[in-house]
Amino acid sequence: MKRDTRIVIEAYNPRWSSTYEELKLLYQASLQDLLLAVEHVGSTSVVGLAAKPILDIDLVVADEAAMQKVISKLALIGYQHQGDLGIVGREAFKLNSANTPYSAFQREWPAHHLYACLTGSTPLRNHLLFRDYLRTHRAKVSEYGQLKKQLATLYPTNIPEYVAGKTAFITTCLKQAGISQDEVDQIIRQNNVP
Known part of the structure; x- marks a missing residue:
């Protein structure tokens, strides 16, 4: 499909x-x-x-x-x-x-x-932590929405660049939610961010 x-x-x-x-x-x-x-x-x-x-x-x-x-x-x-x-x-x-x-x-x-x-x-823990972090930090919801709109304008057909552009925001939120630096490094590697 x-x-x-x-x-x-x-x-x-x-x-x-x-x-x-x-x-x-x-x-x-x-x-x-x-x-x-x-x-x-x-x-x-x-x-x-x-x-x-x-x-x-x-x-x-x-x-x-x-x-x-x-x-x-x-x-x-x-x-x-x-x-x-x-x-x-x-x-x-x-x-x-x-x-x-x-x-x-x-x-x-x-x-x-x-x-x-x-x-x-x-991966499950990170999905749930990020979702729950955003649900309880309303200012971050607006910030993240604006970031995604900017990235979609910059990279309208380039999914890897779009994903890479969100990684710093996501990992910052996850660190504030309590994940370790090792887990942050793993996310960065998985998203192919240099």
């Missing part, structure tokens, strides 16, 4: 939250006791934050055995496993079509990124 690769930042949309809730119910029905939690993360999970209209969702699983079962079950509802993409503790999934996840309603879903994360893993 090919979607437009242009980076577009939109004003916060409350539909992002309601779409997440619909997807959460579908994941819970499909994966049942394999899930410890379903978390709405990323910019669309923060009320008032301008964002790319693409939801980020983390499925939280207990261990590697559960992860393998989750990967198999997600394939049945239209997700293609992409591996960890260099981020240990987090498995990424690609949508096979605009109707992914498949359901009895055969509806088209908005764009979303789906990850399965091991409970307690660094």
Whole structure:
């Protein structure tokens, strides 16, 4: 499935939250006791934050055995496993079509990124810490939204530069939220920031 690769930042949309809730119910029905939690993360999970209209969702699983079962079950509802993409503790999934996840309603879903994360893993912890930090620091929400708009204007089709441009802001917030310098260094390496 090919979607437009242009980076577009939109004003916060409350539909992002309601779409997440619909997807959460579908994941819970499909994966049942394999899930410890379903978390709405990323910019669309923060009320008032301008964002790319693409939801980020983390499925939280207990261990590697559960992860393998989750990967198999997600394939049945239209997700293609992409591996960890260099981020240990987090498995990424690609949508096979605009109707992914498949359901009895055969509806088209908005764009979303789906990850399965091991409970307690660094990627999950960082997603939750950053989301929760922004939810409790409203001035940072505005600052981050402006930064993303500037980066989208500078790099309208260059995702790596856009991501790299956000890294300093994200790591500063995460450090204020309590992560270690080693974890910050790991994030910088994963985002290919020189």
